[in-house]
Amino acid sequence: MSEHHAPIMTAHRAGLVGCRSCGRVWPEGQQTCLRCRSDLNPPDRRSLNAVWAWLIAGLIFYIPANLFPMLKTSTFGGLAGNSESTILGGVIELIHYGNWGVAAIVFVASIVVPIGKFLSIGWLAYVAGRPASVKDAHRRLVIYEVVEFIGRWSMIDVFIVAILSALVQLGFVASIHPGPAAVSFALSVAFTMLSAQSFDPRLIWRGLPLRSRKD
Template structure:
């Protein structure tokens, strides 16, 4: 025996288009949002081309960000030696000196979060517009909101390098300089943020059935 709920009416099926800037919905004939002045565009799967392009660019830069040094340190002008640390090498050094909390933060923000973002955005782009239940659509939307929220926190490594480079400049005695990985990591984070922003969350609701069925 099966029962049917009422039809699932979305803005698209109601002949409305939502503004991506402020969220207000307008009739499809409108071209400009009267609330915020943004251009009104209907959901279009072609926006996924930009999502994939930015995501691939971010992944390309993420590879050298982990292979090259993030930080270069020299003591007494290099007489006492100099050292270079990658992201993962910095985590190991922090653990070696007993800074487990900081090591965990850097590892999560610089390794776990970026990889999770690559996987999440890829999955959202693959399932965009495909059939989904209301519950599945809400889960996809929540995942998208989480990706957008945590995106900025992936820059923690770059912030640490910038602060240390500004503070630890003792001339001949000691100096810290950002390594080539810092630029690659910053670009990777920026490109993945652009990828997430290029994704149109309205596509999540395009795959909903006209009716939900409970068996």
């Protein structure tokens, strides 16, 4: 025997539209938020086109970011040898020298986090607006908030390259320069962040049933 409970009311079903800038809700016909003066746009699945476009662009640039060298090191003007390191090669080299902690940070920030963001944003864009229970919607919201939180740490590899390039400039003795992968990685991170920002979290609640059931 099933029992119906109170309807699951959302802002969209109540005839309201929320402001994505300040969170204030207004009647559906309102065009501008009177609190922050931002434009009010109702949630629309067509906005997911921008999410997919930025995500694919980020994925395209992530491939050369892992294939090309991230760092180029020159010792004694190249007489003592030049070396190039990819992201994964740098992790292996750090492990070889016993720097397990730094290797773990670089591996997580440069490989695990970007791949996790690609999968998470792609999954959120795929299920946005589709039928879901309240529990499913909360789970999707948590994943979205995690993606938003870790986005600020995505540039750690680029920061390391920039710091090393600025500090290790000893002229003829030794010098470090960023490789082509640094630009690709930075663009990949930027496009992925734009993809996450283009996602409208209000679509998470569009697939909720009108009523919850308890069997």
